[in-house]
Amino acid sequence: MSVEGTWNLSVSTPVGTMKAVLELRVQDTVLTGVARGAGEEVPLGDLALDGDRLTWKQSVTKPMRLNLAFDVTVDGDTLRGTSRAGRLPASKVTGERRTAPERRA
Numbered sequence: 001m002s003v004e005g006t007w008n009l010s011v012s013t014p015v016g017t018m019k020a021v022l023e024l025r026v027q028d029t030v031l032t033g034v035a036r037g038a039g040e041e042v043p044l045g046d047l048a049l050d051g052d053r054l055t056w057k058q059s060v061t062k063p064m065r066l067n068l069a070f071d072v073t074v075d076g077d078t079l080r081g082t083s084r085a086g087r088l089p090a091s092k093v094t095g096e097r098r099t100a101p102e103r104r105a
Contacts, residue, residue: 003031003054003074009095011083015063022095038062054079 007022020037022044033044035058044056055071070093072081077097082090 002026003049006098007079007095008098009035009037009093012092014089014091021098049074054081 003024004026005024007024009020009022011018011020018037020035022033022035024031024033024047026032031047031049033047033056035042035044038060040060040062042058042060044058047056048054052074053071054074055069057067057069059065059067066085069084070081071084072079072093072095079093079095081093083093084090
């Protein structure tokens with residue numbers, strides 16, 4: 001399964017819905033990614049795909065400094081799961097693939 005491409009993410013938090021854009025790419029068989037949102041771009045850490053389960057960690061500074069851990073299930077061009085920030089309750093995450101990577105011949 002490929003998760004490569006550009007994904008529009010929506011995270012339902014206690015302070016409102018946060019939007020982000022996730023860019024996922026495979027380079028030399030390694031999955032890499034960045035997230036863009038709230039005026040910042042952050043690299044994704046501990047990015048792993050196991051079957052249809054995608055997990056990663058990222059740090060944000062806006063609207064406040066948080067270390068987030070994501071755990072989502074990918075189904076074609078959609079994803080669903082949760083994001084956790086420390087001991088705070090899990091936030092619901094949904095996403096939709098906006099573009100898939102170009103295939104090289």
